[in-house]
Amino acid sequence: MNNNYCIIMAGGIGSRFWPLSKDNYPKQFLDILGTGKSFIRSTYERFSPVIPDENFLVVTNKAYKHLVLEHLPMLRDDQVLCEPARRNTAPCIAYAAYHIQSRCKDANIVVTPADHLVTNETEFQRIIRLGFDFLALNPQALMTIGIKPSRPETGYGYIQCGSDALRHCEQSEAIHDNVVKVEMFKEKPDYETAVKFVSEGNYLWNSGIFLWTLDGIMQAFKQYLPEMVEVFEKGIYNFGTPEEQDFINDHFVDCPNISIDYGVMEKSPNTFTIPADFGWSDIGTWGSLFTHAKKDDGGNALRGKVVSVDNTNTIINIEEGTEAVVEGLDDYLVAYRDHSLLVCRLHDEQQIKVWIEGLK
Amino acid sequence: MNNNYCIIMAGGIGSRFWPLSKDNYPKQFLDILGTGKSFIRSTYERFSPVIPDENFLVVTNKAYKHLVLEHLPMLRDDQVLCEPARRNTAPCIAYAAYHIQSRCKDANIVVTPADHLVTNETEFQRIIRLGFDFLALNPQALMTIGIKPSRPETGYGYIQCGSDALRHCEQSEAIHDNVVKVEMFKEKPDYETAVKFVSEGNYLWNSGIFLWTLDGIMQAFKQYLPEMVEVFEKGIYNFGTPEEQDFINDHFVDCPNISIDYGVMEKSPNTFTIPADFGWSDIGTWGSLFTHAKKDDGGNALRGKVVSVDNTNTIINIEEGTEAVVEGLDDYLVAYRDHSLLVCRLHDEQQIKVWIEGLK
Numbered sequence: 001m002n003n004n005y006c007i008i009m010a011g012g013i014g015s016r017f018w019p020l021s022k023d024n025y026p027k028q029f030l031d032i033l034g035t036g037k038s039f040i041r042s043t044y045e046r047f048s049p050v051i052p053d054e055n056f057l058v059v060t061n062k063a064y065k066h067l068v069l070e071h072l073p074m075l076r077d078d079q080v081l082c083e084p085a086r087r088n089t090a091p092c093i094a095y096a097a098y099h100i101q102s103r104c105k106d107a108n109i110v111v112t113p114a115d116h117l118v119t120n121e122t123e124f125q126r127i128i129r130l131g132f133d134f135l136a137l138n139p140q141a142l143m144t145i146g147i148k149p150s151r152p153e154t155g156y157g158y159i160q161c162g163s164d165a166l167r168h169c170e171q172s173e174a175i176h177d178n179v180v181k182v183e184m185f186k187e188k189p190d191y192e193t194a195v196k197f198v199s200e201g202n203y204l205w206n207s208g209i210f211l212w213t214l215d216g217i218m219q220a221f222k223q224y225l226p227e228m229v230e231v232f233e234k235g236i237y238n239f240g241t242p243e244e245q246d247f248i249n250d251h252f253v254d255c256p257n258i259s260i261d262y263g264v265m266e267k268s269p270n271t272f273t274i275p276a277d278f279g280w281s282d283i284g285t286w287g288s289l290f291t292h293a294k295k296d297d298g299g300n301a302l303r304g305k306v307v308s309v310d311n312t313n314t315i316i317n318i319e320e321g322t323e324a325v326v327e328g329l330d331d332y333l334v335a336y337r338d339h340s341l342l343v344c345r346l347h348d349e350q351q352i353k354v355w356i357e358g359l360k
Numbered sequence: 361m362n363n364n365y366c367i368i369m370a371g372g373i374g375s376r377f378w379p380l381s382k383d384n385y386p387k388q389f390l391d392i393l394g395t396g397k398s399f400i401r402s403t404y405e406r407f408s409p410v411i412p413d414e415n416f417l418v419v420t421n422k423a424y425k426h427l428v429l430e431h432l433p434m435l436r437d438d439q440v441l442c443e444p445a446r447r448n449t450a451p452c453i454a455y456a457a458y459h460i461q462s463r464c465k466d467a468n469i470v471v472t473p474a475d476h477l478v479t480n481e482t483e484f485q486r487i488i489r490l491g492f493d494f495l496a497l498n499p500q501a502l503m504t505i506g507i508k509p510s511r512p513e514t515g516y517g518y519i520q521c522g523s524d525a526l527r528h529c530e531q532s533e534a535i536h537d538n539v540v541k542v543e544m545f546k547e548k549p550d551y552e553t554a555v556k557f558v559s560e561g562n563y564l565w566n567s568g569i570f571l572w573t574l575d576g577i578m579q580a581f582k583q584y585l586p587e588m589v590e591v592f593e594k595g596i597y598n599f600g601t602p603e604e605q606d607f608i609n610d611h612f613v614d615c616p617n618i619s620i621d622y623g624v625m626e627k628s629p630n631t632f633t634i635p636a637d638f639g640w641s642d643i644g645t646w647g648s649l650f651t652h653a654k655k656d657d658g659g660n661a662l663r664g665k666v667v668s669v670d671n672t673n674t675i676i677n678i679e680e681g682t683e684a685v686v687e688g689l690d691d692y693l694v695a696y697r698d699h700s701l702l703v704c705r706l707h708d709e710q711q712i713k714v715w716i717e718g719l720k
Contacts, residue, residue: 018685305719307715307716307718307719309704309711309715318701321699322699322700322701323699323700323701323719324700324701324702324703325378325700325701325702325703325704325712325715325716325718325719326701326702326703326704327703327704327705327708327711327715328692328704328705328708329703332688334701334703336696336701339681339682339683340682340683340684340685341678341682341683341684341685341686341694341696341701342684342685342686343684343685343686343687343689343694343703344669344685344686344687344688345687345688348687348688351669351687352685355667355669355685355687356667356685358667358685359665359667359683359685
């Protein structure tokens with residue numbers, strides 16, 4: 001037993017992976033990569049060596065509570081916090097922080113999305129432990145894991161560090177030398193800017209994995225999001241009691257719709273990052289899935305009972321219990337799940353959201 | 361009530377339309393064209409003004425008997441004859457002919473496949489009546505409906521007529537002038553030969569729809585297929601009795617595997633054809649289905665709840681209860697039914713049979 005808590009944010013609906021992900025079965029519950037485990041299950045297992053089972057909290061929509069408990073049966077019912085509405089990451093994290101506060105005033109917290117990929121879990125755990133060690137010395141620090149960029153990705157936000165900081169940290173094993181002060185957070189760049197970031201060498205991808213102490217994040221909320229704090233303070237005596245859910249149901253919607261990055265991280269002078277390299281991807285697009293999937297000789301990523309004839313660079317992903325013959329496609333995406341079929345050019349995938357509107 | 365009988369041959373398995381047609385649900389039971397009726401149902405309705413309900417016989421595999429009765433609920437159980445094995449068209453027709461013989465010695469018979477398309481049913485019925493009228497005058501004639509060819513199709517057999525015969529028959533309404541002596545039956549030609557046939561003007565497509573009297577076809581069977589007749593004659597007293605099915609189950613397999621064209625029509629000097637033009641197709645390929653289907657502005661034939669984006673000349677056919685988004689295909693075929701998906705180039709459809717072997 002320790003005071004390390006993990007908040008898994010699992011409220012996403014993930015329409016980008018339609019038809020695999022849908023409102024009634026979003027991406028975090030899928031095993032898109034064929035690892036044998038859903039994203040949320042992998043997320044739990046990745047943190048499990050660092051966080052005791054009873055210190056996990058999953059924040060999700062109440063529609064997904066049963067799915068969370070199905071994928072993570074080691075959690076108690078009250079470890080799944082249900083948002084009555086979507087209000088972006090700041091209120092999501094605040095909800096969980098107020099809940100933790102009712103149980104443990106001196107908690108350390110790591111916050112993570114439920115639907116990312118990490119290929120080197122040992123290195124991942126080393127980084128998380130390093131983050132907690134840093135917090136023990138710097139309890140007011142607001143930390144985010146920074147990923148060393150391998151390409152000029154335009155789908156991620158970037159973290160700008162001091163020019164020499166990254167070079168320095170590779171030469172030392174001391175905790176302080178492995179943690180770098182954030183100079184500035186940068187929104188998703190266009191391609192040219194991304195190329196510039198990567199070539200300059202002092203930029204990292206913003207993974208959306210955060211570490212802080214309970215006290216540190218609470219102080220920051222009070223300073224930068226007072227109108228949100230006002231909402232939660234009204235129910236301060238309800239958290240951790242049977243009245244918590246009723247209070248949330250009644251008042252959560254009053255929170256501003258704002259991300260933790262925009263609402264807190266970009267405003268605080270107290271932000272740090274740990275440069276890391278543990279095989280990370282947010283698998284936010286079919287393209288990134290394709291990058292990480294195993295391919296056949298034609299460069300095709302196949303899932304399910306598929307006869308693939310004369311295809312190249314094509315994703316074919318069909319659910320169990322179905323079968324497919326697919327022939328003559330180059331750079332396409334073929335996906336079938338839950339009575340819905342998608343066939344499209346891989347590079348047009350950003351249009352999926354628009355197209356599926358036509359089915360409604 | 362009259363003595364006109366109709367034999368519907370409905371034993372095909374139709375793997376060319378996979379995944380729409382499968383062993384457990386072959387083409388004759390499908391509504392591939394979206395007319396609201398299955399092929400077998402349309403076949404029945406097309407003959408219904410000419411043939412009394414009680415004079416229809418459907419020959420099929422026993423596995424499909426329940427499907428036949430489902431699609432044609434006006435038939436009695438004993439109007440569905442069950443082949444225990446597939447032995448091509450000659451034994452199929454002989455089985456039905458022996459059955460008819462037990463009920464009506466002076467029957468006229470029209471034989472039809474269960475899975476063809478006819479668009480002008482009124483003209484079709486005129487032609488069938490004309491055939492029966494000709495039989496009344498020429499009871500030994502073996503007739504087949506010949507279709508005036510509209511293109512050099514290589515997928516059909518051809519009927520060669522006398523050079524002047526066809527021209528003559530268009531100028532007269534007399535029965536005899538509308539029926540033409542067959543000079544020779546021609547197997548499916550290669551493309552060059554087909555072009556020659558069409559340009560010469562005295563060739564018709566062989567529709568596989570036959571008319572004859574019971575006596576006429578029985579005489580022909582005795583003359584040209586004595587080894588088959590020997591099989592059926594053993595059970596001559598069983599036809600039309602409760603023992604018929606047992607006899608067939610025990611002896612039908614002993615019949616030679618031979619088509620009516622090869623076994624009888626090509627050998628008899630007594631063959632006639634009625635040149636006809638009633639919008640006929642055997643819908644034997646996805647390509648022919650495409651020809652007859654309604655198209656959208658992009659030339660796509662769509663069936664089901666489909667959002668089609670930037671496709672051209674593409675068939676998209678998905679079963680009820682499913683939905684699809686399909687984008688960026690030209691000259692493709694996308695079909696989903698019964699847990700099976702096919703995506704392939706339309707002009708490669710002849711390979712479907714080979715590909716689906718890979719799923720087994």
